[in-house]
Amino acid sequence: MVNRIRRIVLAGAAATLVMSGLTAQVAAADPPCYSGEVCVYRDGALLDKFPPVRPGQCRTLGKYYDRIWNRSGNVQRTWYTGGCTGGNQLVYHGENKYIFSVSVGGF
Structure with missing residues (x-):
């Protein structure tokens, strides 16, 4: 049971790291080209x-x-x-x- 909880916590931490990396990439992207521009x-x-x-x-x-x-x-x-x-x-x-x-x- 302890090992299962440990794996779930580690998986959650890994997912958080991956998601924070994706967020940084989106924020660094070029601003969009809007209608009228x-x-x-x-x-x-x-x-x-x-x-x-x-x-x-x-x-x-x-x-x-x-x-x-x-x-x-x-x-x-x-x-x-x-x-x-x-x-x-x-x-x-x-x-x-x-x-x-x-x-x-x-x-």
Whole structure:
């Protein structure tokens, strides 16, 4: 009986340690990309998130990103270079596009 109680206590302690480790991992995760936001990622990590860029305006990030997720209701244009110049692609509402770019402009 004592051995059985000891095993139950040890199992509970082990479960507590495992659960506390999982909680720490969730807390360290990137913040979510909410509806109405445009989020850019690099190597799977959130680099920046912001409201949609308005038509005629440009947002140049300090670093290249390799994925953009447009959760806004506005079409965005992703530019391969800073200053919203050069080659670009449209990113429609809800689109999660893998693309190596540095700036975002409204469309």
